[in-house]
Amino acid sequence: MPSRLHRFHGGLHLDGHKQESLARGLEQATLPPQLVLPLRQHIGDYNKPLVEVGTRVLKGETIASSSSPICAALHASSSGIVSAIENRPIAHPSGQSDLCMVIDVDGKDEATPAQAVDPHRLSADDMLRRIGDAGIVGLGGAAFPTAPKLRRGRGNNVDTLIINGVECEPYITCDDMLMREYADEVVRGCGFLQRMVDPRATLIAIEDNKPEAVEAMKRALTAQPLAATEIVVIPTLYPSGGEKQLIQVLTGKEVPHGQLAFDIGLLCQNVGTCVAIARALDSGEPLISRIVTVSGDNVARPGNWEVRLGTPVAHLLELAGGYRHRDESYLIMGGPMMGFALSGDRVPIVKASNCILAMREETIPHTPGYHDECIRCGKCTEVCPASLLPQQLYWHARARAYDRSRDFHLFDCIECGCCSAVCPSRIPLVQYYRAAKSEIRAAQKAQFKSDRARARFEFREKRLLLKKQQDEERKRLKREALQKKRKLPTGEAAASDPVQAALARVKERKKAVQDETP
């Protein structure tokens, strides 16, 4: 239990804009006519489709999976006919398309028969397998498959389990709403997690700008008490919801460079993930829906909806009353600090989509394509929650001196956007860092490929050399064997010239022919 809270370097107090989407309670989104489910909605490998075009699938049926360890299966979010498996635009900063399964919804919402299993009888390994089968990924935004994360946590002696209900980014209220509505399930999921990783203490962290959620969670925890579990209310400061920052606030420990939370005996899980785990283990229900906040100053009726995965953003926006100003919409998936612009409203909601923001273009803080020069004021350094030197990173990223960027720990940047937000020259710093990171990753990929090619080339050279040597060896043995053979039968004949011997043989044959003819 933390005797006192700590704080991380920097951070920002931002306008919450949370009330807009909290004005009404949680609503269930209606089914869209068509669901578009990208085959990969997580960090890791692609799923392979398990059903063909034309197949009728039921709600909750596994429609794609993979044998890769870092993967989460995909399930049909409603019943219908698989009408296509093709490239469709997805929610990605590139605006590109990716392989999706398209389901024409039949509206019956018929589910696969539930497999009722008493979760208390399940062993930890069974629970992990079920979590993997249910396609659960971290719902806080990163979408890392939960089962492999928990497996690693189990192997690393988790001292403290941290349940993240912080949700520090402006506008986003989906976790707040989730804790208000499904506090019991959060606590149940938390109990399952405790059984799996056996922590000494569990901390449920919630920011102090969500008093209703704190109350709901306290009530749920009183109703079903858990051992050594405490709700910790932390001060509102962006980005306390980041895993590393939250760890620092709660424990005072910093996750060392190049390491992960397990390495210092901690495991973080989002509250939404807890609910998904509770549902998967209690009723065998896979991850087919999530709560999404729809907000922004260009939405008529902001709020939170429980949405089936694969629902197009356009359908969700219609439920939210549509745009206020249709012509000037600017769509963002995620929050205003860390989200990315969407290419359009045809893209589907995926496991990682926590928020859809429709903004008017004039309220977008940065005008793309223009920024002033850095005046070296150092404000970015003051607010950086990772204690980096954003200005140095900027110079090196801009000069494309990527080695230097790495020396300044570019990869410790969590892309929270604090530096860009305070920059008086309005430099889109995070975009520079993201570009530098992609260049470095591409170079690493190329290096990996060329190292492989070198290894294969050298192996081939070696193989060819070996073959040549073996051929020569074989020839030599053959030659020797031939010589021996000749030597063996008649000592004298073999010793004489082979040409003479051949001539003699020909003469003999001719003589024989002549003898026969007369």
Place this chain on the structure above:
Amino acid sequence: MLLAIITISLMAGFFGLVLGYASIRFRVEGNPIVDQIDSLLPQTQCGQCTYAGCRPYAEAIANGEAPINRCPPGGQTTIVALADLLDTEVLELNEELGEHLEVPLVAVIDEQTCIGCTLCIQACPVDAILGAARHMHTVIADECTGCKLCVPPCPVDCIDMVPERRTIDDWKWSPPIQAGSSDHAV
């Protein structure tokens, strides 16, 4: 005087032994600079530099026989890296040898036309073609370096060089465009 001569001789003998031992024990096989140059080359093994592969070219650079701008697949990035390593001037790519492609090529065998002659398999420097005599051949796309060496030997001309398939994972964030300000580097 005598003592000094003896001391110096003994020391000389001792250090001679140490150096002699070290020269055998810590002997460096080959030329380490060749390895360093080789590690910067893209390992396409295409021979566009007119040497029989990346390593021979690396050796030629190390011996001062070849300029650093003869690698089209590596492009300007490789030239800059080589210039950095060898502390020489950055040169422009020698375009006569071939042009640098942003998206690398990969060989594709038209499996309908392939007669299974194995000539391409023998030509491939990285064993990226799979097949057997009188059986269809195919390219392992992930291992293909796009060197084009399999194209000329094919008697039925069934190998095409196509740009490598780009996925969403290959996409890169682009740096912000800066309008109205001079771009000066540090």
